[in-house]
Amino acid sequence: MTRQKRSHHKLKRAVAPYLYLSPSLLIIGLLMLLPMATVIAYSFQNSAVLRRDPSFAGLKHYQAIFDDPVFWASLWHTLYFTCMSVVFHMTIGMVFALMLNSDRINPRLRNVLRVLYILPWLFTAVIIAVIWRLLLEPNGVVNSILMQIGIIGSKVEWFSSPQTALHAVTFANIWAGYPLFMVSLLAGLQGIPKDFYEAADIDGAKAYQKLIFITIPQLMPIIISISLLDFIWTMQVFPLIWITTGGGPIYSTEVLSTYTYKLAFSSYNLSQASASAVVILLISLGLTLFYIRYQKAR
Amino acid sequence: MTFRIKPAMLKIAAAAWLLGATGAMADTTLEFTQWWEPELPAGSLRSIMDEFEAANPGIKVTLVSGPYATTRDQISVGAATGTLSDVVGLDGAWVNNLNAQNALADMNPMMDASKFDKAQVADIIKVDGKAVMFPVASFVYPVFVNLDLAAQAGVTKLPSTRAEFLEAAKKMTQADKNQYGWVLPLSLQTPSGVQNDMMSWVWASGQSMMASGKPALEGKPVVDMLSFVKSLNDAGTISPGIATKTEQEKVEEFVNDRVGMMIDSLAHVNLIRKRNPKLNFDLIPVPVVEGYTGKRGLPYASWGIGISAASKHQEEAWKLVQYLMSEKVNAKLVSLANAFPGNVNAKPDFVTSDKAFGKAFEIFKTGYLANEFTGLPVAEDLMTQFDVQAQKMLAGEQSPEQAASTAQKGWMAKF
Numbered sequence: 001m002t003r004q005k006r007s008h009h010k011l012k013r014a015v016a017p018y019l020y021l022s023p024s025l026l027i028i029g030l031l032m033l034l035p036m037a038t039v040i041a042y043s044f045q046n047s048a049v050l051r052r053d054p055s056f057a058g059l060k061h062y063q064a065i066f067d068d069p070v071f072w073a074s075l076w077h078t079l080y081f082t083c084m085s086v087v088f089h090m091t092i093g094m095v096f097a098l099m100l101n102s103d104r105i106n107p108r109l110r111n112v113l114r115v116l117y118i119l120p121w122l123f124t125a126v127i128i129a130v131i132w133r134l135l136l137e138p139n140g141v142v143n144s145i146l147m148q149i150g151i152i153g154s155k156v157e158w159f160s161s162p163q164t165a166l167h168a169v170t171f172a173n174i175w176a177g178y179p180l181f182m183v184s185l186l187a188g189l190q191g192i193p194k195d196f197y198e199a200a201d202i203d204g205a206k207a208y209q210k211l212i213f214i215t216i217p218q219l220m221p222i223i224i225s226i227s228l229l230d231f232i233w234t235m236q237v238f239p240l241i242w243i244t245t246g247g248g249p250i251y252s253t254e255v256l257s258t259y260t261y262k263l264a265f266s267s268y269n270l271s272q273a274s275a276s277a278v279v280i281l282l283i284s285l286g287l288t289l290f291y292i293r294y295q296k297a298r
Numbered sequence: 299m300t301f302r303i304k305p306a307m308l309k310i311a312a313a314a315w316l317l318g319a320t321g322a323m324a325d326t327t328l329e330f331t332q333w334w335e336p337e338l339p340a341g342s343l344r345s346i347m348d349e350f351e352a353a354n355p356g357i358k359v360t361l362v363s364g365p366y367a368t369t370r371d372q373i374s375v376g377a378a379t380g381t382l383s384d385v386v387g388l389d390g391a392w393v394n395n396l397n398a399q400n401a402l403a404d405m406n407p408m409m410d411a412s413k414f415d416k417a418q419v420a421d422i423i424k425v426d427g428k429a430v431m432f433p434v435a436s437f438v439y440p441v442f443v444n445l446d447l448a449a450q451a452g453v454t455k456l457p458s459t460r461a462e463f464l465e466a467a468k469k470m471t472q473a474d475k476n477q478y479g480w481v482l483p484l485s486l487q488t489p490s491g492v493q494n495d496m497m498s499w500v501w502a503s504g505q506s507m508m509a510s511g512k513p514a515l516e517g518k519p520v521v522d523m524l525s526f527v528k529s530l531n532d533a534g535t536i537s538p539g540i541a542t543k544t545e546q547e548k549v550e551e552f553v554n555d556r557v558g559m560m561i562d563s564l565a566h567v568n569l570i571r572k573r574n575p576k577l578n579f580d581l582i583p584v585p586v587v588e589g590y591t592g593k594r595g596l597p598y599a600s601w602g603i604g605i606s607a608a609s610k611h612q613e614e615a616w617k618l619v620q621y622l623m624s625e626k627v628n629a630k631l632v633s634l635a636n637a638f639p640g641n642v643n644a645k646p647d648f649v650t651s652d653k654a655f656g657k658a659f660e661i662f663k664t665g666y667l668a669n670e671f672t673g674l675p676v677a678e679d680l681m682t683q684f685d686v687q688a689q690k691m692l693a694g695e696q697s698p699e700q701a702a703s704t705a706q707k708g709w710m711a712k713f
Binding site for chain 1: 371374375377378379380395476484485486487488538539540541542543556676678679682685686689693695
């Protein structure tokens, strides 16, 4: 083989992987990177989209949203909604997974529970929103039951009262999201070697000690991975909040996604909406990097 | 075997091609973007377009149809990129923004050139002196009264003033039975309750929320309206869940005998009948302030129409607009839509065949169309801002004066 031929062969081998990757790279570029870059560009323009010749605005739109108290309220609501959702998704998911993995429950009952517990996962966000709106409306079933058993004295406007609305939407989201944890943790539980528990039994360990020293450490990689993913996904929840409360009453359930939507499609301020979207992107990106680093470290 | 093309055949083919090509070039194709087609009986708008094409040889119409929200986004983007369709269906809430983008043509010169009778149009929407929209079909918002609930509550005379309305609402309210006098939807998801269920009280009495083209929310009309709504709320006559209630839920509550009165679109009459055929209801105009005897403003939503400033076929586009606004065609279109006509001379067929529509038509004819949000900048955003302040007031966090004052500041920033 001549020298020229050899270098040509080397080049071909070096280029080949990129050629194989090029369809995916093209699709990612067109469907993800290009829209992201466009939104970032819009956030630095005046009258983005609405004018054919938008002028450069610098950081003006970022300044405007940071000066807006509703933005900070939205950020706080987003954090509350997300943290509470993730914590309760994990707790409920763990309890149900342990229940479904337990030999103490009749296998038939376990199968029935398995179907029941996974039900919320089958509904779309719109259906979940409608279900909870009907259940929690002032004349709904929840108020009726709570009044009958004497927990509340009068009808509570769960979604319409500024005091309860954020807790109510968070509750609906918790109900909708725990099956992801439950299924993942159940798979993890079934992968823990029985020897660990047998050894613990010989040492006289109690149930809670086995949970703390065997089950949870064994499940920790799954817990951290799913929690991070859940955090990223929950932070971007839009339809559930939009349909149940529309961000109200009085901004009490305004989160970053509804805040951005209103800027874009109610105020037609697409420049500020883009700036707000970039802020969400940066937060999500931070969490994603954390997730990737964690996965690499494993 | 060889195949030979004779010169005569070639000549015939060339002549045929030329004829076809020139014929095709002579045809102007208008693009008409709107959200009406999906809301009308299948094929009915296309059939009207076919009739227009037959009456105007050389003009073809392509309908670009979609749901309301999609059409709105499509029109916003089209205006920005200069690709707006020749003829566009418009909502009054959009026209200010579109005009600011110079996306809509001024129809004044077209009306003058064609000697169009302006008096036949129910309302010409103008922005900066430019005639940018005609309402083709109007959906007015009267008060629906559940006559059975009214009779049970001892309301013998249907209210015509605000005080009478408050009294009737109080009588109809029986909270222990989940029955209320009035329903007010103020969901921030669709803040149109501000326009239809709150400001309608102002317009009904011939009043205005504006002064010299600027917001005047701190004026007596709006503050009085807010105080009136607050008094209804304080008296416990409004169905609970105001802050998240949507228009659909409002209608559902009325259909299910849970509220005695609601302000709603006439377009819902058939829906209400379908959902509860036994419901005994009547329509009345929105009650007015004590002592007012003038003409009543009728809140309305409309299917508007306008022409793109970027259209290369404005002359043909104007022909289509004229056609849809003409007496007979307009009557036909609004009969299909169960709406009131944009042409004052048009009479839809349902007003003679249906008692409720007939009565509403009388209300329509004795009043005037009033919707001050039409043509305002970012109308939906203005409604949202007012909505939030109204919610604060109803939650007891502020007075009607404070609500009006804060909303005024927010609105002024948008003007």
